[in-house]
Each structure stands twice: as structure tokens, then as C-alpha cells.
Amino acid sequence: MIDYFALALGHGLLAIGLLRMVWRDSLDVDPAIFDLQQNERDRRKSVLAERKRRASAEAQEEGEC
Amino acid sequence: MLDLAFLAFIGFVLLLGLRRPYLWVLLYVYIDIIAPQRIGYSIITSIPVSFIAFGAAFGGWLLLDRKEGARISLRQVLMIALLVYCWWTTGNADFPVEAQTKWEWVWKALLFAIFLPFTLTTRLRLEGLALTMTLAIAMIVISTGLKTVLGGGGYENLKFFVTDNSGIYESSTLATVAIGLTPLIWWFTRFGTIFKRDWRVKLFAAALIFSCLLIPIGTEARTGLVCIAVLGVLLLRYVKQRILFVMAAGALGVVALPFLPQSYYDRMATLAQPGGDESASTRVAVWGWTLDYVAEKPFGGGFDAFRGNSFTYELPVSEEVGNTTSVEFRDVVDEGRAYHSAIFELLGEQGWPGLMIWLWLQGLGVWQMERVSRRWKDRTEENEAWIAPLAGALQIASVIYIVGAMFQGIGYQPVMLMIIGLQIGLYSYCNRFESTQRKIATAMRKSAGNMRNQENVVPDAVTA
Numbered sequence: 001m002i003d004y005f006a007l008a009l010g011h012g013l014l015a016i017g018l019l020r021m022v023w024r025d026s027l028d029v030d031p032a033i034f035d036l037q038q039n040e041r042d043r044r045k046s047v048l049a050e051r052k053r054r055a056s057a058e059a060q061e062e063g064e065c
Numbered sequence: 066m067l068d069l070a071f072l073a074f075i076g077f078v079l080l081l082g083l084r085r086p087y088l089w090v091l092l093y094v095y096i097d098i099i100a101p102q103r104i105g106y107s108i109i110t111s112i113p114v115s116f117i118a119f120g121a122a123f124g125g126w127l128l129l130d131r132k133e134g135a136r137i138s139l140r141q142v143l144m145i146a147l148l149v150y151c152w153w154t155t156g157n158a159d160f161p162v163e164a165q166t167k168w169e170w171v172w173k174a175l176l177f178a179i180f181l182p183f184t185l186t187t188r189l190r191l192e193g194l195a196l197t198m199t200l201a202i203a204m205i206v207i208s209t210g211l212k213t214v215l216g217g218g219g220y221e222n223l224k225f226f227v228t229d230n231s232g233i234y235e236s237s238t239l240a241t242v243a244i245g246l247t248p249l250i251w252w253f254t255r256f257g258t259i260f261k262r263d264w265r266v267k268l269f270a271a272a273l274i275f276s277c278l279l280i281p282i283g284t285e286a287r288t289g290l291v292c293i294a295v296l297g298v299l300l301l302r303y304v305k306q307r308i309l310f311v312m313a314a315g316a317l318g319v320v321a322l323p324f325l326p327q328s329y330y331d332r333m334a335t336l337a338q339p340g341g342d343e344s345a346s347t348r349v350a351v352w353g354w355t356l357d358y359v360a361e362k363p364f365g366g367g368f369d370a371f372r373g374n375s376f377t378y379e380l381p382v383s384e385e386v387g388n389t390t391s392v393e394f395r396d397v398v399d400e401g402r403a404y405h406s407a408i409f410e411l412l413g414e415q416g417w418p419g420l421m422i423w424l425w426l427q428g429l430g431v432w433q434m435e436r437v438s439r440r441w442k443d444r445t446e447e448n449e450a451w452i453a454p455l456a457g458a459l460q461i462a463s464v465i466y467i468v469g470a471m472f473q474g475i476g477y478q479p480v481m482l483m484i485i486g487l488q489i490g491l492y493s494y495c496n497r498f499e500s501t502q503r504k505i506a507t508a509m510r511k512s513a514g515n516m517r518n519q520e521n522v523v524p525d526a527v528t529a
Contacts, residue, residue, distance in 0.1 A: 002208050002212055003226060005207075005211070006203075006205070007067075007204055007208075009207060010200050010201065010204030010207065011070075011074050013200050013203075014095065014197065014200045014201070015074065015077065017193070017197075017200070017259050017260065018078060018081055018091065018193075018197075019081065020259050020260075021085065021088065021189060021193050021259060022081050022084050022088065024189060026187060026188070026189045027087060027187060027189045027190060027193070028085065028087070028130075028131055029131070029133075029187065030134075030188055030189075030494075031448070032188065032448035032449070033134070033187075033497060033501055036498075036501045036502060036505060037501060039505070040501075040504070040505045040508065043505075043508075043509070043512075044508070047512050
């Protein structure tokens with residue numbers, strides 16, 4: 001009886017735990033590292049955009065001269 | 066009925082794994098610890114559930130997993146070296162048949178431990194593995210703890226789910242593993258994300274830790290008592306009020322004394338008088354024999370090389386006649402006695418090279434967890450605060466295992482190899498986290514430098 005109780009409790013909790021993990025995307029993609037990488041990608045994009053903006057501004061100035 | 070329940074659970078996890086293949090890795094962990102095919106008695110005994118789970122775990126990882134951040138570590142290389150070395154000694158073993166029998170489970174345990182860290186690429190995966198191991202061991206611990214409380218304990222009397230005294234179902238091994246896992250159990254109450262950290266989780270964790278502490282009492286495993294003492298000493302590092310902790314532990318011990326059976330006192334008394342106990346006396350004799358053995362065969366004798374030992378030693382035997390107790394020393398002849406120590410198990414079976422690899426593997430784990438603990442302590446961000454306490458818990462598990470392993474032949478214990486896998490996974494995760502942070506910091510410094518240069522160039526150009 002004690003064995004059945006322990007097995008039922010353990011399996012029940014394990015089943016709930018596994019079921020909860022299935023629905024979380026963070027099981028396959030770590031949010032902390034992903035956020036860091038995403039921020040870096042965003043930052044690079046904005047730096048590139050800023051460079052492009054500056055380059056076009058300089059080109060415009062040269063054209064006006 | 067029990068078999069059907071096990072098969073239903075295994076089928077359920079196999080189905081869940083179709084969405085997240087990592088769950089098949091956890092299924093193998095569960096099967097390897099609990100061994101449902103050995104608990105059941107009809108249909109499940111004829112189905113190779115362990116093989117199916119391993120195939121699913123490895124195949125799922127190979128074909129379906131992202132494998133982002135998976136990389137090989139030094140400790141995995143050490144395990145590969147140990148695996149290859151064990152294979153070589155098995156081929157040259159003193160007792161080829163017995164060595165082959167042990168090799169058949171050791172290579173699987175080592176291979177899985179080598180593979181496991183490749184799958185541990187996210188925090189949730191690390192937590193999932195820790196949870197699966199904890200709950201699988203909890204099933205055995207809860208059952209054992211309840212039987213102890215209800216009076217069903219005693220040395221070699223306590224019945225586990227499996228009664229062949231092997232693997233985790235050996236009393237001293239279970240005591241060592243259970244005591245070693247207690248800090249990890251408490252970690253879930255502070256940082257677990259799968260189960261909400263509320264009063265229910267705290268209550269379950271407290272009850273489970275109490276059950277773990279009951280294992281050495283229920284099984285009367287002397288090693289377990291040593292492990293509890295080591296746990297107490299190690300926890301002193303983490304508690305804020307140390308004097309209060311020591312006093313509370315002492316008070317708890319004193320309160321518990323009247324509830325302990327006489328057989329427990331008798332068994333623990335042999336700790337202080339090892340010469341009066343055959344089990345303890347043979348250990349010393351076997352250890353001496355092993356040292357002599359490797360002096361002749363420094364590369365080891367393969368698995369189960371101890372079967373070649375034979376020695377005579379004196380054991381005190383007391384006899385009571387009336388009011389007089391006389392102690393007589395009698396010669397006892399022993400043959401084929403097991404090592405009763407992982408250190409000597411490795412030394413005798415794998416020689417000095419094998420022992421060196423094993424010690425390096427274990428020592429590196431303690432050092433790496435110390436490093437992670439120090440580097441990540443005092444972090445308060447939710448996505449970082451969990452790391453140092455987990456490293457601390459895994460370090461304690463390692464130290465307790467090493468201490469317990471000094472008195473038991475558990476050098477290749479699968480559960481402890483999984484703990485090593487978890488440690489490697491955590492260490493790699495932290496390295497990946499830090500390397501991403503470093504890359505970003507370097508890139509930001511570079512781009513800030515470029516911006517400054519451009520700003521400096523423009524005024525110069527204007528001046529020119």
C-alpha cells in the first residue's frame with residue numbers, strides 16, 4: 001500500500017511537471033540568452049541604420065557642395 | 066495492473082516527446098533510476114523500455130533538437146577516456162565473464178552521462194532534469210521514509226520496490242544519494258519554475274528532506290550517518306546564523322534519540338569500533354590487498370578483480386558464561402570480498418590510470434561548481450539568481466557522494482553520473498551566458514569607439 005502511494009504520488013507529480021514543460025517554449029530556447037542575442041541583433045541593426053543615415057547625409061552634403 | 070500503469074506513463078511521455086523531444090531524455094532518466102521493468106512482474110518485463118527510451122532520447126536529439134549551444138567539455142572527454150579504458154581492461158580482465166556482466170551496465174551509464182550535457186542547453190532543461198531525478202528518487206525515498214516511521218525499518222530488512230540490492234536499491238547507496246540531493250530539493254522552493262513556489266512546494270520539499278534524513282535510520286546504513294554529518298558541516302557555509310544552526314541540529318539529534326531503535330544504536334556503535342565488526346574489518350583487509358594487487362598490476366585487473374582476493378584476519382568474538390564475558394580473537398578466512406570503496410574499486414579494476422581519471426572527473430566537478438558559485442553569487446536578476454544556489458547544491462551532492470563512495474563500491478553509480486551530467490550542463494550554460502555577455506560588451510565597446518572616432522574626424526575635417 002505504501003509502495004503504491006509513493007509510486008502514484010511521484011508519477012502524478014512527474015506527469016504534471018512534464019506536461020507543464022511541454023507547453024513552454026523556453027524548454028528549447030533559453031529566454032535569457034535569447035534576449036541577450038536579440039538585444040545585440042537589435043543594437044547592430046540600429047548601428048547599421050545610423051551608419052547608413054550618416055553616409056547618406058554626408059553624400060547629400062557632398063552633392064550640394 | 067501495475068505494469069499497465071507503468072506502460073501508460075511511459076506511453077504518455079513518449080507522446081509528449083513528439084512535441085518536445087527533450088522529454089525522451091527525461092524518460093530515460095526516470096526509467097534508469099526507478100527501473101519500472103524490474104518493479105513490474107508481467108508484460109513490462111518483456112519490453113525493452115530502457116532501450117526504447119534511450120533510442121528515442123538519442124534519436125530525438127540527433128534528428129529533431131536545435132542543438133544550439135551544445136559543445137563538448139573536458140569532463141565529457143574524461144568520461145570518454147574512462148569508458149575506453151574500462152573497455153580495454155574488460156578485454157584483459159582477470160575474471161572475463163564477471164567483468165563482461167559489469168561492463169554491460171557501466172558502459173551504458175557512462176555513455177548516457179557523456180551524452181546528457183549535449184541536451185542541457187536551457188535553464189528549463191536543467192531544471193527539468195533536476196526535477197525528474199528528484200521525483201524519481203523521491204518515490205523510493207517516500208516509500209522508505211513511510212515504512213521507517215511505521216516501524217518497518219532495520220538493517221537489510223527494509224523492502225524497496227526492487228529487492229535485489231543493486232543500483233539505487235542498495236541501502237547505503239540510497240542513503241548517500243538521498244542525503245546528497247537534499248540541498249537540490251530545497252532549491253526548488255526558491256528557484257523552481259515548473260511548480261509554482263508556494264506553500265505546497267515548500268511543504269512537499271520539507272517532508273521529502275525529512276524522508277531523506279530518515280533513510281540512514283530506516284536502513285541503518287552507517288555511511289548515511291557519515292553523509293548527514295558531512296551535509297551538516299557543508300551547510301555551515303550557507304547558513305547565516307551558524308551557532309543557531311549547530312544548536313538546532315544538536316537539539317534535533319537529542320530529541321530524535323529516544324525514537325531510534327536499539328538495533329540502530331548497535332549498528333552505529335560499530336563506527337567507533339571497526340575492529341569488532343566483520344564488515345568493517347574486511348574493508349581494511351580488502352583495501353590492503355588492493356594496494357598490493359596494483360603494485361603488481363598497476364593497470365588494473367578489470368571489473369570484479371576483487372574476486373581473486375583471499376585473506377585471513379583476526380576478529381574478536383565475545384562469549385558470555387554466567388557473569389563473565391570473555392573475548393577471544395579468532396582467525397577468519399575471507400575470499401572474494403568486494404572493495405567497499407569506490408576509490409579502491411577504481412584502483413583495483415582500472416589501476417592507477419583509471420583512478421586518476423575518476424578523481425580528476427570528480428574533483429573538477431567540485432571545482433567547477435565552486436567557480437560558478439563564486440562568479441554568479443549575489444546576482445539578483447530573476448534569470449541569473451538561480452545559478453549560484455544550483456551550483457552550490459550540486460557541489461554538495463558531489464562532496465557527499467565522494468565521502469559516501471569512500472565506503473561503498475559505487476564508482477560508476479548511474480545517478481551520480483547523471484549529477485555529473487547536470488553539473489557539466491550548468492557549467493556550459495554559464496559559459497555560454499558569459500560568452501554572449503562578453504561578445505556584446507566587446508561589440509558595444511568597439512562601436513562606441515567607432516562612433517567617437519567618427520565624431521573626432523568630423524570636427525578635424527571641418528577645421529582642415
